[in-house]
Amino acid sequence: MKNSSALIMALPSESKGLFEQQNIDVHYSGVGKVNAAFKAFEVIQKTGCKTLINLGSAGSSTFKAHELVEVSQFVQRDMDVSPLGFEVGVTPMDEHYPAAIDLEPYFLELNQGICGTGDSFETSQPKVACNLVDMEGYAIAKVCKKLDVRLISVKYITDGADDTAHLDWEENLLLGAHKLLGLYLNLK
Structure with missing residues (x-):
């Protein structure tokens, strides 16, 4: 898996x-869907990867803080026409690409979630x-779908997506980085 994959994170x-x-090569996209789409395209073109691994943080009022959740589907939470x-x-x-993008599960031991980007x-x-919820995943998933590249996405829940989310997010990033690294190092 690692030999034919590339790793992308937001920040x-x-x-x-x-x-x-x-000594793990990380491609950072920056914040938001435009930056994420551009970087995902660039990484796939430069590396020729068959799988793009997206690790990062997310908020959730459903899953517990500090939990790792594999994304089973991405949707756009801010597309409102x-x-x-x-x-x-x-x-x-945009008939060729669905509003919801399904991902094939990889980490069967993790809870699966629907991520709104x-x-x-x-x-x-x-x-x-x-x-x-996150700010990049749907864009990465859409690029992968268009280019026929598998996407595996795991999010560390930093906050409850509520009025203290910005404080919790910052405070929980280091523990999240440790958990995400442990997960990555155990990839086959």
Whole structure:
């Protein structure tokens, strides 16, 4: 797996330098869907990887803080063209790519979750059905789907996606980096 894969994370603060200390090449996308899509495309083109591994942080009012959750599906929580008759999360005139992107499970021992991606730091209940939230995953998943590259995504739950989320996120990143590194080192 590791030989034909590449690793992408949003920010160096999510890895805390632990991956680099193990000589693991990490590609950082930056925050948000545009940055994530661009970086995912660039990484796939440069490395020729068959699998892209996305590790990072997420908020959830369903899963417990400090839990690792594998994403089984990505949806867009901020795509809202409902005034034109489209369901929230659906990109208009994009028939070839579904509003929900399913991922094949890899870590059967982890809980599976539906991740709502949006260009905002979520502090309330999203408009789409999801049980964790991030800011990059859907964009990475869509690029992988278009380029026929497998995506494996695991999120460390840093916060409850509530009004203290920004404080909890910052405080929990180091423990998350340790857990994500442990998971990565055990990949086959």
